[in-house]
Amino acid sequence: MNVGLPGTGIGGLFYIIMALMMPFHEAVLTIRGQSNWTRWRKVGVMQGIAFGIIGSLWGTVWLLTNLIPTDLVESLTGSTSFSASSLTRLGVPPAMLGLLALPTLLVVLLAIEGMRLQNNHRRPT
Amino acid sequence: MNTMALPGTHPVTQKLTSNLTIIVPAFNEVEIIADTIKSLQFQTMPAAEIIVVDDCSTDGTGDIARAYGVTVVRPPTNTGSKAGAQNYALELVTTNLTMAIDADTILAPDAIEILLRALDDPEVVAACGSVLPRHVHTLWERGRYIEYLLAFTFYKPIQEYYEKPLISSGCFSVYRTEVLRNNQGWNRRTMAEDMDLTWTFYQAGHKVRFVPEAVCYPIEPHSFPFMRRQLKRWSHGFIQNVQLHWRGILNVPCLRSLVGVAMWDAVVASLAYLFLIPLLAILTGNPWFLLGYLIDIPAVIIPVVYAAIARRELGQALTSLPSFFILRLVNSIFILEALWTEMVLHRQLKVYEKGH
Numbered sequence: 001m002n003v004g005l006p007g008t009g010i011g012g013l014f015y016i017i018m019a020l021m022m023p024f025h026e027a028v029l030t031i032r033g034q035s036n037w038t039r040w041r042k043v044g045v046m047q048g049i050a051f052g053i054i055g056s057l058w059g060t061v062w063l064l065t066n067l068i069p070t071d072l073v074e075s076l077t078g079s080t081s082f083s084a085s086s087l088t089r090l091g092v093p094p095a096m097l098g099l100l101a102l103p104t105l106l107v108v109l110l111a112i113e114g115m116r117l118q119n120n121h122r123r124p125t
Numbered sequence: 126m127n128t129m130a131l132p133g134t135h136p137v138t139q140k141l142t143s144n145l146t147i148i149v150p151a152f153n154e155v156e157i158i159a160d161t162i163k164s165l166q167f168q169t170m171p172a173a174e175i176i177v178v179d180d181c182s183t184d185g186t187g188d189i190a191r192a193y194g195v196t197v198v199r200p201p202t203n204t205g206s207k208a209g210a211q212n213y214a215l216e217l218v219t220t221n222l223t224m225a226i227d228a229d230t231i232l233a234p235d236a237i238e239i240l241l242r243a244l245d246d247p248e249v250v251a252a253c254g255s256v257l258p259r260h261v262h263t264l265w266e267r268g269r270y271i272e273y274l275l276a277f278t279f280y281k282p283i284q285e286y287y288e289k290p291l292i293s294s295g296c297f298s299v300y301r302t303e304v305l306r307n308n309q310g311w312n313r314r315t316m317a318e319d320m321d322l323t324w325t326f327y328q329a330g331h332k333v334r335f336v337p338e339a340v341c342y343p344i345e346p347h348s349f350p351f352m353r354r355q356l357k358r359w360s361h362g363f364i365q366n367v368q369l370h371w372r373g374i375l376n377v378p379c380l381r382s383l384v385g386v387a388m389w390d391a392v393v394a395s396l397a398y399l400f401l402i403p404l405l406a407i408l409t410g411n412p413w414f415l416l417g418y419l420i421d422i423p424a425v426i427i428p429v430v431y432a433a434i435a436r437r438e439l440g441q442a443l444t445s446l447p448s449f450f451i452l453r454l455v456n457s458i459f460i461l462e463a464l465w466t467e468m469v470l471h472r473q474l475k476v477y478e479k480g481h
Contacts, residue, residue: 009397011390012424014382018283025286042282049279049428056423105386112385116375 010105012053017105019050143241145172145299146218150210151228152180152203155189157344162193164231170238173220177228178210186228206477207295208311208318215310218302225311227296230343231259240299240339250304250331251323253293254339255281265352267445268452269345271429274442275449277337279428285335289379291387293326293333295319297341304331315369316474317362324366327380328373354478356456360463361474363391368467392464395457418450425449 022043029035147165151158158177165175175195179187181203190197198217204210211225222244224237236254243252255277261270284290295311295318305311308325311318323333346352367388374380398418406414426446433442466472 009390009394009421011386011394012421014386015280015283018287019279022283022286042286046279046283046286049431052427052431053424056427060423108386108389109382112375112381116381119372119375 010101010108013101013105014109016050016053019046022046143170143172143222143237144220145222145224145237145241146174146176146220146302147172147224147226148211148214148218149175149177149190149226149228150180150207150214151177151182151186151190152210153182153184153186154228155182155184155186157229158186158189159193160231161226161228162190162195164234165226165237166193166195167234168232168237169235170241172224172237174218176214176217178204178214180204180210206313206318208313212310212313215302215305221302222299223302223305224299225295225297226341227343230296230341232297232342233340236297236339236341237299240297240336243334243336244299244301246332246334248332249334250326251293251298251300252334252336252339253290253298254335254341255337256294256296257340257342258345259342260344260347261441261445263347264448264451265349266345266347267448270445271425271442271449272452274429274432275425278432281335282337284383285337287379288332288334289327289377289383290323290333290335291380291383292317292320293323293335296343297339315362315365316358316477317366320362320366321369324370324374324377324380327377328370352452352455353459356459357463357474358478360456360459361467363387363460364463364467365473391460395461398454398457399461418454422446 026035026040026043029039149158149161149165154161162175162177165172177187177190177195177197179190179197179199181199187197187199196217198214200210200213204213207227215223222241226232240252240254243249255273257273257277258266258270260266281290298319300322304326305322308322312321312325315321326333346355367384371384374384402414402417405417406412429442429446430439433439463474466474
């Protein structure tokens, strides 16, 4: 996620959400007269990258679920228990795969907020 | 970069002056110090003074630096770390701004001019630029190249947008001298003095900026022994800073989430890469689990391709992509080692080993 640190899991999701929140944040700044064209351009670039990531993830899942023949999966693995094709048969929409990390991210963010509240509560006045 | 003058001549682009001193800590850098100094002298906005700290080199680094007309200081004994060498020179700085540049790092010709604009805002006390490897040949350099493209194209601009760059990179950052001195310079209590300084600034209510257009080119570790030293230092530095600052940064909006998510992701991803994925593949006899190593290719490739196209380096980026996944696996080993040593065994890494 950051240079020298492994992981793009919930970290990647966190940054995508932060990127998607940018236009709303920028709109507020625009109303306050604190924005300009250069800032909106940067927001646009980040939106493009964020939607590009979402689109490519979606495309990858679609590819796995629709283009890889089940027969091939079975012959390679001897089982379809964890193949992408079996997910489709079970009625799991591809988008759900991308959303699995969301509850985890929420728990982590809530835990951080909890630690902050506890820390401030303990702090001597 | 290749249109630089010989020692003793004056750069033709020296039209502007600035209230800036550049500190270059150097220990046995005879092969590369000249390129670093030349890139500083040929800036569109050159510094008022360049101080090379010859940290008791034994290879004539100081003599080479002197030949280029910069100030060279030599402490009585080796300071033992980059932070120590930088602090030694900080006492000599007379300008309002101080820049830290690694001895193996060259700058784009307009890097300083662009970076200094961030300090027009009086609330900003530090600013850093983008980083890209100077050489992209070996597996390790290629892996790091992709890491940088990804981080400086997607993650860091988002951190900057929310006014909380996670770190003002030590290889190329500028600071307000007074604030730096009030902080007693670069602290040596962790292996990542730049992260320590950045988080200290945030807790004091200061602003730090990331300016992507200001670009520097360090020499990255080209082999595993050198990469090992750097990753060990960075991993331990990150864990040490989390241990040191966690209470303080809980009260810094956005930063607390950035650090918390980074910590979680680093630990969980490392456990998944090193244990969960291979164990699942072995225990179930299902090789499809190994796709877990590559499942996030789409999330990596989009920012990387965007940056590579802009830099006209698409071929280099695509051929370097596999190296990123290998480096990430190696990163996992070091972050878990650092976590175990620092947090469980309470054995703090204190010896600073150079990355090259």
